[in-house]
Structure formats: C-alpha cells, structure tokens
Amino acid sequence: MIATATIESLRTKDATAQKKVFEQYGSFLYRVAYRYVRDRMTAEDLVVDSFLKIFDGAPNFRFESLRSFEAWMKKIVVNESLMLLRKQANFHLMPESEAIEMPVDETALDAISTGEIHQLIAELPDGYRTIFNLFAIEGYSHKEIAEKLNINEGTSKSQLNHARKLLQKKILLMNRNISHGREEIL
C-alpha cells in the first residue's frame, strides 16, 4: 500500500515519489491498457503517456482517498486508450455478430481463470471489446460510452449485447474444452 505522503510528494514532482507510484500502480495500469489495445508495445506506450499525464496533473489533483487516486489514474489510462482506439477503429462499422444467446451459469465462469477471462475479452473484436470494457468493467453508462466513442446509445447497447453473446459462447467453449481435458486425464 502506498503512503498518502508519497502521493502528496507527487505535487512537488519528487522523483522518488514518482518511482514509488510507478512501482505500485504500473502493473495495474498496464493491465487496463492491455485490456483495451491487446498489444504489448502499444500498451507500454499508453502506460508511458498516462504516467506522464499523471505526474503532470498531480499538482492539480485533489487527493481525497487512495481509491479516488486509483480511479483518477485508471480514467487517464482509459482515456488514452480510447483516444488511440478512436483513431484506429470505426465504432460505427462494427460487424454484427452471429452468436446466439448461450446462457452461462456461475459454475462455468468459476471454472475459468482470470487470465483466461482476460484472454477471451482480448479476443473480442475492437469495437465489442471497447464497449464491453467500458460498460461491464469500468462501469460507464451507455450514454457516457456514446459520448466517449461518438456513437449512438443504441449502437452502444447493441454492440454490448453482441459482445456479451460472443463472450458467453467463448466461455462455454473453453469450459467444454477444460472438462474434456479433465476426462481425458481421468
């Protein structure tokens, strides 16, 4: 856990404090960036850009709690990722998924590790993945997503629906493979 004094030291652009913050939150922010761009080098670039913005903006950040500090940093990384994705992906022309509704029960989800969930999300098409990340993981509303990505709310909802169906299908397939593997071992 990082000390409040360290975060306060960021205001004076103290190099030691900056290093400590990086050591503490580097991986977390990298994970967030990677979830959006699913490319190591690009995610690293995003982390560098984000930390530079964090250190620049620290003097103006009103510190209330560690949670708010983390949320602020995460927001910066998400915004940086979206800026990049807006240049690359056209969210208006996202392909319609043919995936049908395949309900997933809790046990199916429990059988899959966190790393595998990350992997399955990363396998989603750019548009689906972005909207799914924003809605399901970051907790943005469809209105906010529509504003951020400059799309209609309806598009956001429909894309999220497609993303969910596709992800459920992938989870079930992975679950089936895992149980097949276990049977073979037994």
Next chain:
Amino acid sequence: MEEKKFYKEIQQKIDQTDFEPEWNRSEVWQRIEQGNSKKKPLFTWWKAAAASIALLGVFGAYFLKNIKQTTDYQLVTNNEVISKPQAIIPISTKLTQKVFAKTKVISQSFNEKKAIGELPQIAVEMAIVEPKIIEKTLTEKPAIAVNEEKVITPNEPLFSEKSTTFIANPAILEVKIPKKKERIAILEIPEDDETYTIQKKEKRKGYAARLARKMGKFNTQENEELPSINGKPNKVWAFVKESFKNETMVADSTVK
C-alpha cells in the same frame, strides 16, 4: 445467468485478478524518466534518407569504377580486333606501324566537341587499314593519337589525314593486355575443291597394333575413307597455310 449478474461476475474476476501480462517495466520507467512519451522509431525519415544517399554514393562510385574498367577493357579489345587482321594482312600492319612511329599518344575524352567534329577524318585515315573495323571502332571510345610534329591550334582540326589514327593507349595496353599467347592461323581457300581431297590418314590404333606394325609383322594400312561429317563429303575447303603463336608476330599493333 442474467445479463447484469454476468457483467458483475466478470467485473469481480477482473478486479480481483493477479494476472499480469508480460511487459518491460524497466524500459517503460526509463522512458517516463526521460519524459519521452513515444518510442523513437528505429528508422526516422531523415535516417532513411541519409542511408539512401550513402548507399547511392557507394553504388555510384562502384558503377563508375566498373564503367571505367569496362572502357579500358573495350579499348584493349578494340585494339586486339585491329591487330588480328593486321597480323594476317602484312600490308596494313606495316602501314599502321609506320604511322605509329611518328605519333604521340594522348588520351582525349570522346565526348569533347572537338574530337567528335574530327571523327570523319579519322574514318578516312583508318579506312586504309581496315574499313570494317573502323566502323565498329567509331561507335566506341578509343584513345586518340596525333602527330607529335604537328602543333595543334584552337582553330585547326585536331587530326590530320597523314598522321591521325585510332590506337589504344599503350600505357593501358601494357597493363591490360592479357599475357595469353594466341595462335594465329592463316588459311588458304582452294579455288577448286575437287583437287584438294584429303589424303587418307592412318587410323590410330592401339599400342599393340602400332608396335606390331613397327615390327613389320602386320600391314596395318587399311583402305578406308575418312568418315563423312554431318552427311557432307570429307573434302577440305581450306588449308592451314601457316600457324604460329602471336609471340612471333606483334599482336598489339602499337608495340614497335
């Protein structure tokens, strides 16, 4: 599972994760410290341009060198072409050598306006030696010889009929002419080929047969005809009158 519950489950899994994709933490920190937000591309445009210019320079120098070498070689080749018929036709050899005795060899760029203007005169002079060869030589870039006795003025033609001819630069020839000795054959073409039927040649036998023939035990003279070549009769169309290596006759006409 309901949609909301599904999303919540996923969110919880992601939040509680200890999953960390591989990344280069130290390099990222270095870049942050340097304030260098973007990775420098390996090849920036100016580096690529500089590399291209350098490459062009290297290749240009290489090709220029090659072209120069090729020109020198062509000079030598031209001279060799001239020298071969001269070796066979003694009249032209004498003429050329006589001319060369009075000449001083200078190298002159073929692109010079003056030289190009005087080319027809050179052609007239060389026509005495070997017209066909001169035609070929004119298209290329030989060294040029002029009479050393003649003083060249700017308004005067560079070449005179009496003394000007094409020769190769001896300095180049000394270095470039291959040392290989070439055999020169002077052929004589018979007027009436019927009279020149080849004599029967003894067929080469094995060692035992030849030994036996020498000892006089066997008469190995066989009455056999030479085999026909490609269905044509074994008549001779030309005889080798003389055959010698060019060390006896000067192959290079510029050598006195």
